[in-house]
Amino acid sequence: MASYTLNVNGKTETVDVDPKMPLLWVLRDKLDLKGTKFGCGVAACGACTVHLDGKVARACVTEIQSVGAQRITTIEAIGKTKVGQAVQKAWLDVDVVQCGYCQAGQVMAATALIASNAHPTDKDIDVAMQGNACRCGTYVRIREAIKTAAGVDTKDTREV
């Protein structure tokens, strides 16, 4: 066990946990932030996507000892950013959700994409989002919602 001081959603939190405990379980079971989801435990589905210093990270394989002073942003606080709020709104307008379990991770990945690339193309979306699985298959709408949030033409430009 060791003590870690974390910057979570702009707040300072201190936890006393095993250094190898993944950030996911610190968030969920120690800090009661349950929006970040467990899907696979091996960074193969993207349900646990958070931001570390604004960049996408899979919380299920991020040992707490590796986090340091990086700013941790979770789905609970993503609406505080302009891009995050636009993504959330687009998710509602396009009615992306089926079961919704992957969608926190999708929103986090989509927000990171648009924050770094204001006008994503279909290819950009494919690259940025292919690590986030949706078992319900809402990909048509995820693509549309990302473009809606970014304010670009929503037409699917891929080869048909």
Added chain:
Amino acid sequence: MADGNNTLNTSRRFFLLASAAGGGLLLSGCMTPADTTDGAPTLAAAPAKPAAPVVDVNSFIAISPDGTIRIMAKNPEIGQGIKTMLPMLIAEELDADWSRVVIEQGDADQARYGMQIAGGSFATPMHWDNHRQTGAAARAMLLLAAATRLNVSVDELSTQPSMVVHTATGKKIAYGDLVADAAKLPAPDLKTVKLKDAKDYRIIGKPMRNWDSPRIVRGEPIFGIDVKVAGMKYAYFEKAAVFGAKVVSANTDEIKALPGIVDCFVVKAGPANTTKMGLSEGVAVVAEDWWTAKEAATKKLKVQWDEGDTSGQASAKFDAKAVELAKGAPLANLSKSGDATAALKAAAKVVEASYVYPFLVHAPLEPMNTTAHVKADGTVEVWSPTQRPSGGIDLIAAALGIDKAKITLHMTRCGGGFGRRLDSDFVVEAAAISKQAGVPVKLLWTREQDMAHDPYRPGGYHNFKAALDKDGKMTALANHFVTFGRPNSGGALTPLSNATMAANEFPAGYIPNHSFDQSLMLGEMPTGPLRAPVSNAVCFAHQSFLDEVALAAGKDPIDFRLELLAAAPTAAASAGGRPGMVASRMIDVLKAVRERSGWDNRKSLPKGTGLGVAFYFSHSGYFAEVAKVKVEPNGAWRVLKVWCVGDIGSQIINPINAQNQAQGAIVDGISEMHQKITFDKGRTTQSNFYDMPLLRIDYAPQIDVHFHITNNPPTGLGEPALPPVLPAVANAIYAATGKRIRSLPVAQKDVSWT
């Protein structure tokens, strides 16, 4: 089907409800505002709870004096959108102002709500009349209360959203002002209430967005895995990799001594159950947080298992046995018409092929979990993401010897279902662990456990022979279906759950001769329904083989299917347990998809790109789909686009969700073409999403969904769009490459071309 909803439950009509149900559940209060009349929820914070007092008008509707209308959603929500859709039916006939509706998830309570299940695409046909009648009955009570107050005849009154209106004077009374009086009136017989004309609908047929979405995109805790109750500990349950193994010994004392561990003990198997989806034997590790329990169990726990006699199970052996069985005489005939053997002998051409599909796992994205509290007073409280709450209650009652009446089960939102959560193994495990630990526990499985302990979609083998006459007309189909079974009490092999095919599988009854025969081999793995069960497998085999027969006959695959469908069906088309289809409805969707997909222009496509077609009738829905596939010379393949035309009756109740469901079913079906579950040494080989892949956004096609509206009662949509996409894609791969897909998953090396 028994449905307790046909009478209003008057015993609850006068209850004043203080707040949302779910005592002790920290995530209670399932309300989210729908702030605009087009059903678009906003990100505005949800009200904590409706203003009290709230008057129950009936079992499903409670109205507050401030005009808030609370509607109970009775069925489990697994992503099919039922929590939004069923209340729409009630709200429509209540003539509710949708912006004042709050939807609340009902607990498991079949006495109050009737059957509660997410399965079979049943919810629409089961509730279409009943829920509209329930809303209309409450509206009738509000009208009568207004008539009494205004001292006029009910005939002089009408309603606008959430208001009774006196037509002559224009005087309006809000529902909130009438509810106290209305709730004292006798409830009308549901069968006698007058329903709206469809042209007057204000809610049905309008795009009402997913009720829970605002909470989901804010990351609020609404799934089973998010449940937290006072004093709760976290549990991991170690089961053997071999199905049904028993614990010989385990180092439980060593585990108990580890930091953060609360308890560790062996859980004995529950009463025997033939599906192998009850309480299995294993070792529970209970800790202060789940990761600590999981780490101890996966790294330090040592269990000696008695693996029993199923540790020799292997897919390679099954495949070899299936070939051997296919060569021999079938074990049983499932259905026949005419004389297929004679027709095959007399045929101008015989087409013969064998089709194979693998076992599949459900893998909903939220891993199996349940929170349970077996209390000192002998009652049990359970919070579970389940598709069939009664199954969990039954298993807990049987395994723990507890009266069902003492078990309360709260249904949480489910992170996907696909049929997995119709079984309740994870529910009874949580209760058994709570009982032994003496504390409330949240049991959570790993993904690896989910892959290893699933009620798998059974694999199967179809050995076809078709007869064509000199005009290219199909005169016979023989299918020797090899599948899996276990001995019944009399020792005879009987098919495993969902290891079956319908007696009237198309084209039985549409051709003069058919024979469907079955052979079984022993399979000691759990099996169960996967989204569009049986259909998701059999459709691939039948609609792919029909494509082969069409091409052998020298016919366009759509023309060939239309010719088959044009025949007057014999009794064989409706024999067996599954209802027969109305061929004209299928003809119409097939013609429509031909048009929308540009099927007749497909000859201009370059080599490596092709269109394929398939249709299927399941869950009362008629679906025809065309897939466009591109295959690179090295065999890398992707679906570029799918056109889907479906007939599910007269109303698309919530069109924005209907589109989503059909799109999702198509992605799901394509995903299945990449997947398999195999067994070796009695164990499941695959373990996580790196060897059991889910389709990703870069491989998801463009999708065109069209609903063909017909004058038939509305039916369900969770499942029937799925089955045809697999053979449509397989047939498109053939069109693109000349490589026939007779085995799933599709391997890149099998579809390369030069």
